[in-house]
Amino acid sequence: MLKGFREFILRGNVIDLAVAVVIGAAFTAVVNSIVANVFNPLIGALFRADSLDTAFILELPTTEGGVAEVKFGAVIGAVLTFLIVAAVVYFVFVLPVNLAKEHAEERRKAGEPAPEDPETELTVLAEIRDLLAAQRTAGSGDGDGDAREARRPE
Template sequence: MLKEFKDFIARGNVLDLAVGVIIGGAFTSIVNSLVENLINPLIGIFIGGIDFSDWVFKVGDATFKFGTFINSIITFLIIAFVVFLIVKFVNKLMPQKEIEAVVDPQIQLLTDIRDAVAPEKAETTEDDEAAAETEEEK
């Protein structure tokens, strides 16, 4: 069981996932700082610093802070848009790798045979049609 666990951990995709999670955590703090310290104040200038966090309603002893939820949704949309812009910018900087089409040798062989037989089949079909028309005339 220990060997199976070691094999599982040693797989490339598990290590790649671990690195992705770590880098994602660091990247999250950068994006959150960008949104909270730069973008939100900029938006606040244009919309007059609207803050929904004091919007609440009460039912009995329960207090529902739906304004804080609205603020969270707005923050999420801003963060998602910033991440979209960053990814779009990075994709323009990074050259795209061309993906080579992997062709199964059997499929290639069958395709070559089909292409080689196709002209003969077309001629045979024309001859058959001509013979059928001749027999119909009789």
Template sequence: MSAVRRGMKGFKEFLLRGNVVDLAVAVVIGAAFTTVINAFVKGVINPLVGVFGTKDLSVYKSCLKGPCEVDAAGNVTSGVYILWGSVLSAALTFLITAAVVYFLLILPMNHFMRKRRSLEEEALEAEEKEVVLLTEIRDALVRRG
């Protein structure tokens, strides 16, 4: 078998391995989830922040080295700005994403896993009791016989 065929065979095995497919699915779902979270931040959080200031957090900035001037298109013509509003918006997006993942995925999964573990422990205890009972029955039959 040639090196190219071995390489293609190895590549095919790599692609068909379960964890690679799971990772690809996770990336696609993560991208879709990011779109939903970004829409939530822009559609709900930013307007709520807009009650106290502006809806677009990216307009919040401070002039670090001036004089700071911006042209009509929004491009900085002079000075150095710290764009802390963009950082705040990204931090809010991260916190909301983390909260949604925790409350809608992690918390229910942990609850499910605890319940599953307790059921497995109950089944194991029942199995141990059954083994003890069967051993007693066997010993009684041996004594009788």
């Protein structure tokens, strides 16, 4: 029983998953910090509010004499936060990594000879046609070509 548990824990997939969770948590902290400390204050300055949670509030009277608040700013803030997080992830992390991969791939390919075009059905059929034509012309001088011509339906 302990042997099976040890094999399960030491599998590469479990270790990779654990590393991914830890890195993901650290990555989330970095992205949230960028959004909270850079972009949210800029947006708040544009709307003259500490945050969008306090902007665009619609107060509606309730039947009990109280006030219900509809916070459109909070919804807008959540949507903007999502878009900002997506933009930060893309432009700060994904785009540079993709560009680095492309650059490394180009450097690797620069040292390799260009690959030949793969054979297509058309090139294979053209080769077969040329071989058959060569056999016909070679076979026409030995008398067999006439026999083949006689068997061919018209």
